[in-house]
Amino acid sequence: MTHDIRTSVAIVGGGLAGLYAARRLHALGIDFHLFEARDRLGGRILSANDQGHSSNDGFDLGPSWFWPEMQRGLAALVDELELETFPQYSDGDVVVEQLPHEEPRRYQGMPQAPQSMRVAGGTGAFIPALSKTLPPEALRLGMRVRQATLNNSEVLLTIVAPDGAEHEVAAEHVIFALPPRLLASSVAFTPGIDSATAILWRHTATWMAPHAKFFALYRQSFWRDAGLSGTAQSQVGPLVEIHDATTASGMPALFGFLGVHTDQRAALGEDALTQACIIQLTRLFGPEAGRPHATLIKDWAADPLTATADDRAPTGHPEPARIPWVNGVWKNRMFLAGSETSTIAPGYLAGAIAAAERAVHELHGSRK
Missing domain, CATH: 3.50.50.60 (FAD/NAD(P)-binding domain)
Structure with a gap:
């Protein structure tokens, strides 16, 4: 030794x-x-790029948000480090999916209170x-x-x-x-x-240990053009909560939390989960959502240095x-x-x- x-x-x-x-x-x-x-x-x-590698302008596979009004210590550190921030996009309607055989419904969105903030470049900054x-x-x-x-x-x-x-x-x-x-x-x-x-x-x-996040990356933020915020709630799945994940630099994306149990995720495998998520996004946001140019999955339960x-x-x-x-x-x-x-x-x-x-x-x- x-x-x-x-x-x-x-x-x-x-x-x-x-x-x-x-x-x-x-x-x-x-x-x-x-x-x-x-x-x-x-x-x-x-914070990862479209290949899943660490990036100084990436998508947050881990935590994404903070709330300056409630988290003064973290907000002070953001200022001290001179990090740029921007609000989580929430302008537009919300989509809700309640039953497997019903069409998703569109509801008027509500202003965030308190406002969720993100770090430019990702929390990896x-x-x-x-x-x-x-x-x-x-x-x-x-x-x-x-x-x-x-x-x-x-x-x-x-x-x-x-x-x-x-x-x-x-x-x-x-x-x-x-x-x-x-x-x-x-x-x-x-x-x-x-x-x-x-x-x-x-x-x-x-x-984060039992959780998994899925990202679909696009060339255009078509949901914004359609008056949607990118926020969706689903009781059908596999994603249960979805948000706009577009970066501060303008790379369009949607992300969601998988509502599938850890064991089932492992049994299904990443390819099947990815396909199921894309099918769901298409149901919620239309055919353009079915054509991402890249996808990312981070299953924290499969990370032995976390879970x-x-x-x-x-x-x-x-x-x-x-x-x-x-x-x-x-x-x-x-x-x-x-x-x-x-x-x-x-x-x-x-x-x-x-x-x-x-x-x-x-x-x-x-x-x-």
């Missing part, structure tokens, strides 16, 4: 929470190393904006933490590199910036986590909980910063910022 990294703080997880925690530590002059299991930063934030302010040598990709050991005054992390080699990292503190349920299933602890805390972690649902076996059933956003996420001998050595641990908007982008802020505040206080 290679013993090659010693740092004040090890951050595990390179999504929005991990990067924001790194930004706060850097501002406080506390050295850190961040370890991300994927070969990219961003976690559940993924957060990632380079944050990472470029951090020391590049402190950001390690393809590094999967498999074990954490408390050894007197330090935490030892056993990390598996892309080539399979194991490395040991010694840190005074560790911030786990990933969902508690994923942490419980992927990292072994010595000494073990107390049973009450382990149960809490496993019972905390991971937002666990406990995430197979659909869930809503986690409920805010003002409870300690770490107890016993690990207290003041380990801190959780996944969005699901936030008391503000858990599971949302805003929750990631709030949870990371809290974790860094607690860590900094423990060092005094």
Whole structure:
């Protein structure tokens, strides 16, 4: 085993929470190393082009929206990073599909309140904006933490590199910036986590984990020309909720959340799901919807760095909980910063910022 990294703080997880925690530590002059299991930063934030690859002008396969009036901390970060934003398109009528043998019905749309906002280029724009302010040598990709050991005054992390080699990292503190349920299933602890805390972690649902999104990309936003907002609700499926996904740069698209259970999605396969979604969009928006030039599906339940076996059933956003996420001998050595641990908007982008802020505040206080 290679013993090659010693740092004040090890951050595990390179999504929005991990990067924001790194930004706060850097501002406080506390050295850190961040370890991300994927070969990219961003976690559940993924803005992709028409080929499904990460893009600086893409479609949001993960979270899409934020609400500045309700999520002041996230709105402040948007301003701080000088990111451009634009409102979710909602002008025009809404289509509703209730029964399989009835024609979809068209209803007058209602103004959004509060207004949903999107980030120009996709929410993926957060990632380079944050990472470029951090020391590049402190950001390690393809590094999967498999074990954490408390050894007197330090935490030892056993990390598996892309080539399979194991490395040991010694840190005074560790911030786990990933969902508690994923942490419980992927990292072994010595000494073990107390049973009450382990149960809490496993019972905390991971937002996005059971869900899948489908995108149909077009050359023209024909639904807008027809006076439609692109919003649709369906009790027939396979898509249950559909919205306009046109980018700020003008690339037309519709996207929807699949209402098909995880197991059924896996049994049907991506090709059958894609065909069923296109047929449905044609029913809802007319024949032009049946001719996308590209389609995208992101099934988060099939992503082992997001979902666990406990995430197979659909869930809503986690409920805010003002409870300690770490107890016993690990207290003041380990801190959780996944969005699901936030008391503000858990599971949302805003929750990631709030949870990371809290974790860094607690860590900094423990060092005094």
